[in-house]
Structure formats: structure tokens, C-alpha cells
Amino acid sequence: xxxxxxxxxxxxxxxxxxxxxxxxxxxxxxxxxxxxxxxxxxxxxxxxxxxxxxxxxxxxxxxxxxxxxxxxxxxxxxxxxxxxxxxxxxxxxxxxxxxxxxxxxxxxxxxxxxxxxxxxxxxxxxxxxxxxxxxxxxxxxxxxxxxxxxxxxxxxxxxxxxxxxxxxxxxxxxxxxxxxxxxxxxxxxxxxxxxxxxxxxxxxxxxxxxxxxxxxxxxxxxxxxxxxxxxxxxxxxxxxxxxxxxxxxxxxxxxxxxxxxxxxxxxxxxxxxxxxxxxxxxxxxxxxxxxxxxxxxxxxxxxxxxxxxxxxxxxxxxxxxxxxxxxxxxxxxxxxxxxxxxxxxxxxxxxxxxxxxxxxxxxxxxxxxxxxxxxxxxxxxxxxxxxxxxxxxxxxxxxxxxxxxxxxxxxxxxxxxxxxxxxxxxxxxxxxxxxxxxxxxxxxxxxxxxxxxxxxxxxxxxxxxxxxxxxxxxxx
Amino acid sequence: xxxxxxxxxxxxxxxxxxxxxxxxxxxxxxxxxxxxxxxxxxxxxxxxxxxxxxxxxxxxxxxxxxxxxxxxxxxxxxxxxxxxxxxxxxxx
Numbered sequence: 134x135x136x137x138x139x140x141x142x143x144x145x146x147x148x149x150x151x152x153x154x155x156x157x158x159x160x161x162x163x164x165x166x167x168x169x170x171x172x173x174x175x176x177x178x179x180x181x182x183x184x185x186x187x188x189x190x191x192x193x194x195x196x197x198x199x200x201x202x203x204x205x206x207x208x209x210x211x212x213x214x215x216x217x218x219x220x221x222x223x224x225x226x227x228x229x230x231x232x233x234x235x236x237x238x239x240x241x242x243x244x245x246x247x248x249x250x251x252x253x254x255x256x257x258x259x260x261x262x263x264x265x266x267x268x269x270x271x272x273x274x275x276x277x278x279x280x281x282x283x284x285x286x287x288x289x290x291x292x293x294x295x296x297x298x299x300x301x302x303x304x305x306x307x308x309x310x311x312x313x314x315x316x317x318x319x320x321x322x323x324x325x326x327x328x329x330x331x332x333x334x335x336x337x338x339x340x341x342x343x344x345x346x347x348x349x350x351x352x353x354x355x356x357x358x359x360x361x362x363x364x365x366x367x368x369x370x371x372x373x374x375x376x377x378x379x380x381x382x383x384x385x386x387x388x389x390x391x392x393x394x395x396x397x398x399x400x401x402x403x404x405x406x407x408x409x410x411x412x413x414x415x416x417x418x419x420x421x422x423x424x425x426x427x428x429x430x431x432x433x434x435x436x437x438x439x440x441x442x443x444x445x446x447x448x449x450x451x452x453x454x455x456x457x458x459x460x461x462x463x464x465x466x467x468x469x470x471x472x473x474x475x476x477x478x479x480x481x482x483x484x485x486x487x488x489x490x491x492x493x494x495x496x497x498x499x500x501x502x503x504x505x506x507x508x509x510x511x512x513x514x515x516x517x518x519x520x521x522x523x524x525x526x527x528x529x530x531x532x533x534x535x536x537x538x539x540x541x542x543x544x545x546x547x548x549x550x551x552x553x554x555x556x557x558x559x560x561x562x563x564x565x566x567x568x569x570x571x572x573x574x575x576x577x578x579x580x581x582x583x584x585x586x587x588x589x590x591x592x593x594x595x596x597x598x599x600x601x602x603x604x605x606x607x608x609x
Numbered sequence: 610x611x612x613x614x615x616x617x618x619x620x621x622x623x624x625x626x627x628x629x630x631x632x633x634x635x636x637x638x639x640x641x642x643x644x645x646x647x648x649x650x651x652x653x654x655x656x657x658x659x660x661x662x663x664x665x666x667x668x669x670x671x672x673x674x675x676x677x678x679x680x681x682x683x684x685x686x687x688x689x690x691x692x693x694x695x696x697x698x699x700x701x
Contacts (some may be wrong), residue, residue, distance in 0.1 A: 181659050261615065263615040263616045263617075263620070264615075264616035264620050264624055264677060265612075265613045265614070265615060266613070266614045266615070266624055267612075268612050268613075268614060268666060274612050274614065275692050277614065278614070280626065281626065283617055283618070291612065291614055292612065292614050292615045292617055293612060293614060293615070294613065294615060297615050315619070316622055318619060320618070320619020320620075322619075324616065324650070326619070329615045329616070329617040330617045333617055372628070407617065410615040410620075412618060413619070414618070414619065414621070495631045539645045
């Protein structure tokens with residue numbers, strides 16, 4: 134035997150319009166009515182007061198009126214708004230009306246601005262597993278976060294239940310899903326813990342899928358996050374975002390892409406660092422033994438500029454389609470600029486790039502650090518005009534970066550640093566196979582490019598860049 | 610207003626914040642002796658200083674302008690810069 138549930142609010146003209154229909158139906162079968170505002174609307178003995186929105190929330194009502202048909206406990210159909218044909222089809226009743234057959238419904242009170250997060254806290258707070266920390270009455274919440282050593286040195290957004298619930302609306306992944314174990318403590322990292330740290334970093338919920346995928350990528354064994362954290366070297370994790378999500382969430386891939394001022398760039402990278410700090414316990418002076426670190430260890434995150442590029446993106450090079458969104462994690466040092474304002478021929482500019490890349494880390498350091506070469510649009514134009522593919526540029530750089538052993542051995546150039554003398558007669562490549570990556574980003578004016586050198590332990594013995602697809606929530 | 614925050618850590622340590630660890634020995638450390646300017650506080654501090662000097666412990670003396678107010682920031686910064694440990698006297 135079918136039974137029915139109807140959710141209405143008096144404040145909705147469509148709900149008021151269909152009162153005669155409600156009266157007709159409630160005479161035919163059991164119709165349980167939930168009213169979101171006035172418990173005396175509509176005048177009917179079966180109305181249940183749902184002004185607290187508990188039922189509306191659990192029934193996932195977005196529009197009123199919504200009528201739901203059940204077979205026992207199982208929902209077998211629902212329709213919303215006033216659509217006479219749909220109501221008749223759902224109920225099997227021929228409805229006698231003297232008003233139009235169609236009127237759109239109104240927004241359920243559960244979808245009022247800001248309401249979803251509040252209701253999530255009200256009704257679903259028990260789903261959150263994290264320990265609750267009560268601050269003292271006289272404590273400032275932002276200072277409380279500093280005092281508990283959660284901060285990277287900048288103020289954090291205090292992670293209240295409401296903010297964490299709102300953050301979690303950015304993904305439809307289970308908040309208890311374990312993404313991995315974060316070094317150095319190998320603390321279990323759930324989606325919820327990532328959300329708490331993303332709140333503190335200042336992320337919007339729509340950034341959360343990028344943060345989760347960044348954490349996933351960082352925790353892949355080949356990325357070697359533990360070693361990257363512990364090293365005395367300059368490096369830290371850099372996040373490159375490719376694909377539609379980078380544009381959807383407004384990431385900066387253009388002017389000042391590696392600088393400040395864009396919320397997504399600034400907070401996604403910060404969130405990853407906070408996960409390492411708080412879930413992993415990785416802190417400077419503790420397991421983080423960096424001599425200098427680099428400013429990117431606050432946040433190192435930007436997008437590739439894929440619009441009107443003559444080259445395929447890094448993600449496409451890695452086998453993803455341009456419709457997929459990805460993060461690529463790279464163990465990165467700070468940025469070194471290359472200024473060449475005169476080269477108009479691709480070989481000349483390639484030689485400039487090679488000269489800059491040659492000195493990354495040390496002019497004699499080879500096969501140690503990978504690098505990202507970030508080519509600006511004005512430099513890219515030189516290759517575009519000449520019809521050079523990205524692979525052609527890579528091949529040419531590979532040739533130009535074959536270095537005579539005599540220049541690399543210890544003592545050469547009066548510098549004690551260098552490789553063993555037995556390599557004097559060899560010619561050695563600067564980068565390991567696949568160790569040089571080229572991407573396009575930056576402002577439209579300026580004949581500059583940028584080198585982001587990598588950790589001196591790049592490659593299989595240390596860290597290799599890791600690319601992961603971003604699973605974008607269908608609800609986000 | 611008190612608030613409830615969600616712990617962002619892996620919860621491996623207590624939520625109660627512990628005081629900084631106390632040194633097991635004062636050997637090689639500089640001890641600041643802070644007189645808060647309360648009556649006879651100096652008597653106590655003088656005696657502590659005698660006992661420390663007898664044991665070869667390096668000490669430095671400081672004095673708050675008045676016990677009725679918290680220490681000036683300059684004074685707390687000076688003590689933090691110059692000392693490893695501080696002993697503060699409260700006497701009457």
C-alpha cells in the first residue's frame with residue numbers, strides 16, 4: 134500500500150495554490166504533511182511542524198512543495214513544484230483543479246543562504262570524528278590556533294564545526310575515507326581532517342577536491358613526502374593544477390601566477406602544508422630540517438595557462454585528456470628567473486633557457502635535481518611562430534645540456550665541488566631522462582621565463598613528480 | 610566567548626597543553642631572577658642568588674617597576690633573550 138509525504142511552507146505561493154489538491158488527496162490516502170514554517174498550514178490534522186527542518190533535511194528537500202511516494206519504507210518516486218500531470222502520475226489520482234496545470238515551486242528553507250551548513254551541524258555533527266577543542270571564554274580563537282601550534286606562522290581561520298561542515302559540502306566523498314598516512318608521524322588522514330585544515334588555510338569548499346587530490350598525490354610512495362620534509366635541502370611540495378577546475382575555481386595561471394593575491398592559489402597550497410604540519414606532525418625544527426626552506430613552503434600552487442597555448446599541457450603529456458582536471462606534485466625549490474628580451478629565433482631562446490637551466494642548484498650538479506621550466510606567453514610565441522613543438526624544445530634543450538666532463542669534475546674552474554675525475558672524458562646530461570618539464574604560465578607582457586629547480590634527490594631514489602586526477606564532486 | 614574548534618591534528622597528543630619542559634639541571638644555563646617590586650621580595654631573591662652563585666650557576670637580576678602591573682614587554686623580551694630560566698619572587 135502506497136503512502137505519501139508532502140513538504141510545504143506557507144510562505145510559498147505554489148504551496149498555497151495547491152491546498153485544494155492537498156485536501157483532495159488527504160481524503161483518499163494517508164498523506165503525512167510537513168510544514169516548514171506555519172504548523173497550521175495547510176489546515177489539516179496530519180500536518181507535522183517541521184520548522185526545525187529535521188525531516189526536510191533528512192528527506193533532502195530542495196523545493197516546496199515536494200510530494201514523495203513510499204512503498205512501505207522505500208521511496209518509489211517524488212515530484213516537486215506544481216505539475217498536475219506529474220502529481221497525477223505519482224498518485225494515480227485524477228485531480229480536479231480550477232487553476233493552471235503548472236507552477237514552479239519555491240526554494241525549501243533548507244536551501245536558504247547559509248542554512249545547509251547550519252543544518253549539517255545541527256543534525257549531522259555526530260558524523261564528525263575529530264576531537265573537539267573548547268577554547269576558554271577569554272581566549273581569542275585565532276590566538277588559540279597559534280597557541281596550539283597549528284599555524285604556519287600566519288593567522289588561521291578557526292575550524293569550527295560549521296565551517297568544517299560547509300567545507301565538506303565541497304566533496305561527496307565520505308568524510309571518513311582515509312586518504313593516506315601523512316609523514317612523519319604517519320597520522321591517519323581522513324577527508325574530514327583535510328577539510329579541517331582546508332578551513333584553517335582559508336579555502337572555499339569548491340577548492341576541497343583539489344586539496345584532497347593534492348594530499349593523495351603527496352602521499353604516493355614515489356613522491357617521497359617524508360624525505361622531502363626531512364631534507365636539509367630547499368625544497369617543498371609544489372602543486373600544479375591542470376584542466377577545467379583550475380578555471381572553474383578562478384586559479385591564477387597568468388600575471389603573477391607564482392605570486393600572491395589569488396585565493397585559490399594561496400590557500401590550496403597552504404592547506405597541503407597544514408595537513409603535513411598538523412596531521413603528519415611535520416614542523417620546522419622537528420623532522421623538517423631545511424637549512425633555508427623557501428617561501429613556497431607557505432603555499433606553492435598555481436595553474437598552467439592552457440588557453441591558446443600552442444603546446445599540449447603537462448597533464449596531456451602525462452596521458453590525461455584536456456577535459457580532465459589534475460594536480461601534479463613536484464618537490465620544488467624557489468624560482469629563478471630567465472630574462473631574454475632579444476631572442477626572436479627558437480634556437481637562440483633555447484640556448485638562453487639551457488644556460489639558465491645549466492646552473493640550477495650548481496653548474497656542476499647533474500642528474501640530481503629535476504626542473505620545471507615555466508615559459509611565459511611572450512617567450513612561447515617565439516616557438517609558436519617557428520612551429521616548434523614542446524618536444525622539439527625539450528629535445529633541443531637535451532642536446533644543449535649535454536655537458537663535457539671536463540667542466541663538471543671536481544677542481545674544474547677552480548671549484549672543488551664536482552663529479553669524480555674519472556668522468557672527465559664523458560659527456561653528461563644535466564637532467565635525468567624525463568627530468569625536465571615544460572609548462573606555460575605567466576603574464577602576457579614580459580620576455581621572461583622561470584626555472585623551478587627540484588630537490589637534489591629527484592628521481593626514483595628520491596622524489597618524482599606525481600600527477601593525479603581530481604575527482605570533482607557532482608554536487609560541488 | 611568560548612568556542613569549539615575541531616582538532617586539525619592526528620590527535621596523537623593530549624589536547625591539554627603541557628607547560629614547557631623543565632630543565633633537569635641548571636648547569637650551564639643562565640637564570641634570571643625577577644623581583645616584582647613587592648615588599649621583601651628582594652630578600653627572597655637575594656637568598657636564591659646566594660645559593661645559586663655558591664653552586665656556580667650564572668644569574669642575572671631584573672626588577673619590575675611595580676608589582677601592580679604586568680611586566681613591561683621590553684622587560685619580558687630582555688629576560689627571554691638573556692636567560693634560559695627565570696625565577697620570579699612573590700613575597701610580602
